[in-house]
Amino acid sequence: MKKLDLLEIRTQLDGIDREIVELFEKRMRLSGEVAEFKIETGKPVYDKEREMQKIDSVTGMVDGGFMKQAVSELFTQMMTISRHYQYKLMAEHGLKGEETFQPVKTIPSSDVRVVYQGVEGAYSHAAALQYFGSDASVYHVGTFEDAMKEVESGRADYAVLPIENSSAGAVSDNYDLLMKYSNYIVAETFLTVNHALLGLQDSRQEDIRTVFSHPQALMQCSEFLNANRDWKQISVENTAVAAKKVIEEGNPSQAAVASEIAARLYGLKILESSINHNKLNTTRFIILSNQRIYREDAQKVSISFELPHKSGTLYNILSNMIYNGISMIMIESRPIPGRNWEYRFFVDMEGNLSDPPIQNALKGISEEGRNMRVLGNY
Known part of the structure; x- marks a missing residue:
């Protein structure tokens, strides 16, 4: 049998590809008829059992592990495309699923109560004021979960929670809380984080032996903190709690990693400014409500x-x-x-x-x- 040259092989492949396209178009037209049937009967588009049977059937038509895997992937993708086409047709018939969220012109922000986790001077406090304004009625609770409870119960109109930091990544516990409570994200705000090392007024940096802060703040300042090998790093609920702890305990060997705002609020001295290694360090805060609303834009x-x-x-x-x-x-x-x-x-x-x-x-x-x-x- 004469061996084909490259041009002849490509010519045959082009012919096969034309046949594949024609058959694919025919298959998609039939998928459209399936969608019409499902629209009339209310059946769901995705039929897992049917698709598994189809994959078993087509892979049984070929031999060899590689070919079976290849055919499985090919038909999986074709059925995926078919589903998306059916979803499109169903949407054109007005079948869009349950619409439980209501659009609004603006998110109400006046005469509202806003809750955040921590104490005054925490970054969550600053984020709340940044989004709602310095005259907003804000108050604090002990934990992120407490803040979620305040909103779900209606005692607060909104909660402000950190969800992601550009240096340390996701605030994992707050993702879990989004699933536990029936609150909804209605807005977000981004706060540039600038950590400082804070101590008592009579403290010196060489006196420090223990540093308190939130785990993410310690991580964000790890290069500076780890350069001081004798310092013990202890995690607390948030940065402002760390500042409050230092002033209340009055120990000159203790310091906090917190904001310069916290230094002013609690009467602490700034031993070192801007100690986070990423100077563009930013935290994304989400604004939560118990109402299923969203801005039109x-x-x-x-x-x-x-x-x-x-x-x-x-x-x-x-x-x-x-x-x-x-x-x-x-x-x-x-x-x-x-x-x-x-x-x-x-x-x-x-x-x-x-x-x-x-x-x-x-x-x-x-x-x-x-x-x-x-x-x-x-």
């Missing part, structure tokens, strides 16, 4: 969902964004309590809940994932 959607510990599940879920042209801004994962090696994912993406692409993506994620929640649009 909101441009970021935050969601959470769960996935089984199985190859390809995250890729398939994220394809709902890819095929709808949605940009993902952030993804974070947290272990699901009581279910080893299974994870809950938190995703921020660009868009507004009124946008058809966002609605299509959320419908797909809701059907294909587990326990999908919209955490807010802001």
